[in-house]
Amino acid sequence: MNSHRFGHYAIRTYVVLFIAFMLLPLIVMGGAAFNDTRFPSIYPWFGFTTHWFQELWADGRMWGAARNTVFVAIAVVALSVPIGTAGAILLNSLQARSRSIIYGIMVAPILTPGAVIGISTLLFWYKFNVPAGLHLSVLGQVSYIAAYVMLLVLARLQSFDAGLEEAALDLGASHAQVMRRILLPHLYPAIFAGALIGFFQSAENFNVTLFTRGNSDTLTVYVGSKIRSGITPTINALAFLLIAATVIGVIIYEIRRRRADAAMKLAEE
Amino acid sequence: MSELIRRYGSSLTWIIILFTAFWLLVLVLIPNFVLFEFSFKPYLPVDQLGGPKDFYSLNNYWTFFNSPIHIRIFFQTVLYSSAVTLLCLIMSYPLAYFLAKVVDPKTAPSIFLLLIIPLWVSEILRSFAWFIILAYNGPLNAMLQGIGLEPVRWISGFNAVIIGLIYSYLLFMLLPIYNAISSLDTNQIEASEDLGASLWRTHWRVVIPHSKPGIASGCVMVFMLCAGSVIVPSTLASPSSRWFTEIIQQWMFEGLDWNTGAAYAFLLLTLCIIFVSLVMRLLNVRLVDIAK
Amino acid sequence: MSEDVTLSNISMDFGKFRAVDKVDITIKAGEFFSFLGPSGCGKTTILRLISGFMDPTEGKVLIGGKDMTGTRPNERPTALIFQNLALFPLMPIWENIAFGLEVRGVDKVARRAKAEELLKLVDLHESADKKVSQLSGGQKQRVAIARALAVEPKVMLLDEPLSALDLKLRQHMRAELRAIQKRTGVTFIYITHDQGEALAMSDRVGVMSQGVLQQVATPNEIYNNPSNGFVASFVGENNIFDGKIKSIKDGEASYETSLGNFAAKIGPGVNKDTPVRLYVRPEHCTLTKSAAKSGNSIPVEVTESAFEGNFINVFLKDKAGHTHMAQVQNDPSAPPPQRSAKVQMNFDADHGVLLAHAKTRS
Ligand SMILES: Nc1ncnc2c1ncn2[C@@H]1O[C@H](COP(=O)(O)OP(=O)(O)OP(=O)(O)O)[C@@H](O)[C@H]1O
Ligand SMILES: [Mg+2]
Numbered sequence: 001m002n003s004h005r006f007g008h009y010a011i012r013t014y015v016v017l018f019i020a021f022m023l024l025p026l027i028v029m030g031g032a033a034f035n036d037t038r039f040p041s042i043y044p045w046f047g048f049t050t051h052w053f054q055e056l057w058a059d060g061r062m063w064g065a066a067r068n069t070v071f072v073a074i075a076v077v078a079l080s081v082p083i084g085t086a087g088a089i090l091l092n093s094l095q096a097r098s099r100s101i102i103y104g105i106m107v108a109p110i111l112t113p114g115a116v117i118g119i120s121t122l123l124f125w126y127k128f129n130v131p132a133g134l135h136l137s138v139l140g141q142v143s144y145i146a147a148y149v150m151l152l153v154l155a156r157l158q159s160f161d162a163g164l165e166e167a168a169l170d171l172g173a174s175h176a177q178v179m180r181r182i183l184l185p186h187l188y189p190a191i192f193a194g195a196l197i198g199f200f201q202s203a204e205n206f207n208v209t210l211f212t213r214g215n216s217d218t219l220t221v222y223v224g225s226k227i228r229s230g231i232t233p234t235i236n237a238l239a240f241l242l243i244a245a246t247v248i249g250v251i252i253y254e255i256r257r258r259r260a261d262a263a264m265k266l267a268e269e
Numbered sequence: 270m271s272e273l274i275r276r277y278g279s280s281l282t283w284i285i286i287l288f289t290a291f292w293l294l295v296l297v298l299i300p301n302f303v304l305f306e307f308s309f310k311p312y313l314p315v316d317q318l319g320g321p322k323d324f325y326s327l328n329n330y331w332t333f334f335n336s337p338i339h340i341r342i343f344f345q346t347v348l349y350s351s352a353v354t355l356l357c358l359i360m361s362y363p364l365a366y367f368l369a370k371v372v373d374p375k376t377a378p379s380i381f382l383l384l385i386i387p388l389w390v391s392e393i394l395r396s397f398a399w400f401i402i403l404a405y406n407g408p409l410n411a412m413l414q415g416i417g418l419e420p421v422r423w424i425s426g427f428n429a430v431i432i433g434l435i436y437s438y439l440l441f442m443l444l445p446i447y448n449a450i451s452s453l454d455t456n457q458i459e460a461s462e463d464l465g466a467s468l469w470r471t472h473w474r475v476v477i478p479h480s481k482p483g484i485a486s487g488c489v490m491v492f493m494l495c496a497g498s499v500i501v502p503s504t505l506a507s508p509s510s511r512w513f514t515e516i517i518q519q520w521m522f523e524g525l526d527w528n529t530g531a532a533y534a535f536l537l538l539t540l541c542i543i544f545v546s547l548v549m550r551l552l553n554v555r556l557v558d559i560a561k
Numbered sequence: 562m563s564e565d566v567t568l569s570n571i572s573m574d575f576g577k578f579r580a581v582d583k584v585d586i587t588i589k590a591g592e593f594f595s596f597l598g599p600s601g602c603g604k605t606t607i608l609r610l611i612s613g614f615m616d617p618t619e620g621k622v623l624i625g626g627k628d629m630t631g632t633r634p635n636e637r638p639t640a641l642i643f644q645n646l647a648l649f650p651l652m653p654i655w656e657n658i659a660f661g662l663e664v665r666g667v668d669k670v671a672r673r674a675k676a677e678e679l680l681k682l683v684d685l686h687e688s689a690d691k692k693v694s695q696l697s698g699g700q701k702q703r704v705a706i707a708r709a710l711a712v713e714p715k716v717m718l719l720d721e722p723l724s725a726l727d728l729k730l731r732q733h734m735r736a737e738l739r740a741i742q743k744r745t746g747v748t749f750i751y752i753t754h755d756q757g758e759a760l761a762m763s764d765r766v767g768v769m770s771q772g773v774l775q776q777v778a779t780p781n782e783i784y785n786n787p788s789n790g791f792v793a794s795f796v797g798e799n800n801i802f803d804g805k806i807k808s809i810k811d812g813e814a815s816y817e818t819s820l821g822n823f824a825a826k827i828g829p830g831v832n833k834d835t836p837v838r839l840y841v842r843p844e845h846c847t848l849t850k851s852a853a854k855s856g857n858s859i860p861v862e863v864t865e866s867a868f869e870g871n872f873i874n875v876f877l878k879d880k881a882g883h884t885h886m887a888q889v890q891n892d893p894s895a896p897p898p899q900r901s902a903k904v905q906m907n908f909d910a911d912h913g914v915l916l917a918h919a920k921t922r923s
Contacts, residue, residue, distance in 0.1 A: 018364055019380070021436070028402055042401075042408055043407065111541060115534060122527075164647050167649075169614075170639070171640065171664065175276075204392060210518075219391070223393050239398070247386065250383075254382055
């Protein structure tokens with residue numbers, strides 16, 4: 001009994017420590033954005049300032065990089081979603097042996113270091129005299145982000161009843177109509193999830209981008225070069241904004257989830 | 270193929286095949302093949318390409334095997350990546366089990382939401398956070414001094430790199446293990462305890478075997494991310510702790526010798542392939558179980 | 562309004578396995594036709610051949626006299642109701658029903674109107690905007706029928722549509738289906754392994770076994786004049802006797818068994834050398850204390866009797882140990898024989914029929 005109680009408290013303490021380990025660094029980093037010192041830190045505290053946010057706001061290079069990040073992420077999503085979805089549908093119609101081979105090739109990019117993807121993409125297009133640049137970053141990122149989309153869509157396909165396609169055909173639908181009205185609506189949740197994950201994966205990608213970007217910047221590369229050459233708390237200001245946005249997103253999500261739960265309970269009663 | 274045509278008609282089938290082929294050939298297979306081919310060619314100025322010096326050889330790989338420093342860095346990368354993988358596994362398993370089977374299923378999603386916040390903040394900022402914390406005059410040492418301990422020079426040797434890697438990739442271990450344990454029927458755990466098995470035995474014989482695919486998946490991901498990490502070492506490494514990806518960057522950006530860079534990248538890729546096969550063999554799982 | 566369907570000597574092979582073997586039949590326009598047979602005998606395969614999801618290995622499908630070879634399912638004037646209904650879970654009821662119109666480019670107002678009209682036809686006025694998951698089994702059934710009717714098919718194909726329902730609802734839906742068929746006049750091709758269903762609803766029934774069509778006839782004919790042993794034993798109960806024909810005279814045979822010689826009718830296509838068995842329906846057997854002077858009579862012992870309400874099933878054992886059953890009317894003034902009573906089981910030569918075995922794959 002006693003040892004049970006002890007285990008109980010031990011694991012709870014562990015969970016709290018774990019969460020603290022995951023979140024405290026973010027608090028430290030965000031907090032340092034308000035400290036009035038050139039070298040980012042929260043200790044010692046030199047006084048509150050919003051100076052670093054103003055400096056960030058005025059940084060033209062940061063804005064350019066942010067714009068590039070969004071463009072790249074949109075392009076990556078626009079390519080990965082159809083490619084990953086097509087891949088999942090193809091895979092789903094294959095038989096055991098060819099299925100496992102193709103599956104292996106499809107998931108390989110997930111298990112490949114970003115540096116390798118970046119370099120191989122760079123070299124491949126170099127052969128065709130395509131210079132480095134963000135377009136190559138897009139292609140390199142698509143190679144593995146499409147695999148995430150594929151996995152999500154494939155999982156969703158398992159719960160699809162192919163009989164519905166036949167029913168629609170029988171009612172006179174064309175193949176394109178079957179795809180648009182029956183199959184794709186079933187896959188939408190997975191496709192949206194894939195698009196979301198793809199967007200953020202792309203936005204936070206560093207390794208692939210580093211080797212393929214040419215002279216262009218994305219936010220991660222911009223932060224990377226800042227860290228190498230002259231750290232200032234503007235990075236912390238940027239981090240604070242990102243963290244704040246995430247936290248707000250999380251809170252909204254949580255509230256909606258609780259509401260949905262409550263609604264479900266009501267419906268059950 | 271005929272199944273696809275039957276279900277979606279020939280034009281949609283062509284589109285599906287075209288998309289997939291573009292992905293697998295143009296984005297995955299051929300670039301890797303080009304990387305492979307490049308790694309056997311010498312680095313030459315443009316006007317000598319196709320000339321008498323342009324032939325295949327193992328020279329780029331000899332560069333690696335003749336450089337004790339590079340070999341040492343390679344093995345240090347392997348060693349510390351393995352260590353980080355193991356530490357992540359040890360840290361994640363209890364929490365994954367707790368979240369999947371002990372905690373009230375209603376609160377688990379909230380805890381997860383908290384834990385996942387760092388994932389939305391990019392990897393580079395996550396390592397930067399530790400750069401601040403671990404600085405010699407930083408908050409961690411201030412705290413240590415506050416409770417009467419000596420300050421530690423964290424950013425020396427591989428200390429900071431290991432901490433940064435764990436922090437960055439821990440969730441890639443936690444999530445797959447959590448998913449695997451969640452799919453275990455709680456009755457099985459109760460049955461095992463009911464039959465008199467101790468806590469350790471229940472885990473060793475029931476929970477761990479069931480979560481093997483998750484463990485394999487987590488280990489493969491974390492190892493690959495560690496060995497291939499560029500950001501964490503470049504932010505947190507000290508002069509005495511260098512990472513294999515930094516050597517690759519040197520060839521690519523400073524030496525501008527893309528051929529040797531390709532050879533080194535290929536070595537890194539080979540390392541990851543070996544690790545994946547080793548884990549699959551050791552834990553007796555298939556690729557389908559790992560990548561989910 | 563409706564079309565006839567001809568299966569012209571069709572066969573279907575899955576690799577080496579022949580699921581449908583030389584089925585040759587014409588289903589008349591406006592007819593309610595059932596295919597009846599045990600699980601796995603090829604019923605669904607026949608429907609899929611008619612609807613165009615598969616093409617026969619041999620033979621042709623004709624609808625309204627037109628050869629359907631190469632015509633895809635969405636171009637055939639058929640509508641299939643699937644074994645599992647296959648309602649679209651993400652669309653509300655009315656969109657399900659109007660789907661066939663939607664893909665034909667009918668505008669939304671007209672679609673909605675047609676859906677409402679069909680919902681009335683199947684007695685579901687209020688459900689247009691409900692989700693599929695909010696309906697009961699019988700309601701889903703009716704939505705599936707309405708959805709199929711919306712495209713005004715010439716031929717409706719129904720694959721065991723009632724199998725998922727409970728007994729009560731099943732019986733109710735039988736009448737309902739039959740009524741809808743009469744109201745619309747569409748040719749219904751109905752598939753079932755439930756003989757009661759087939760007999761109660763159909764104009765004609767085709768009995769199948771192992772891919773081979775055994776008999777095509779009206780329900781009455783199927784029950785009273787089965788063409789072979791398989792049909793006789795699949796539809797209704799029978800007492801069966803093994804033996805061989807000794808002689809045939811004026812359509813009546815003398816049949817030799819280990820229990821003695823019986824006089825019986827001969828079934829279709831049976832001659833002196835055909836291997837046959839003797840089939841007698843339990844309701845045609847009478848029980849008496851002593852042997853009747855004329856007709857067939859077998860000494861038996863009562864092993865069990867089951868009270869079914871308006872009749873009683875009496876189980877009997879002959880001297881060779883085979884079990885038989887006699888169905889007697891419940892008559893309170895004349896209690897049925899008690900267990901282990903020794904009685905005689907009698908039947909007329911008219912009610913015993915000698916039938917050949919099932920037709921098998923050639
Ligand atoms: N696509 C297929 N490939 C191989 N064999 C098949 C295929 N479809 C059906 N069969 C076989 O053909 C036979 C007839 O199948 P069918 O589905 O027509 O039976 P059924 O009479 O509808 O049975 P049930 O009452 O169980 O639905 C079965 O033995 C089945 O295994
Ligand atoms: Mg069937």
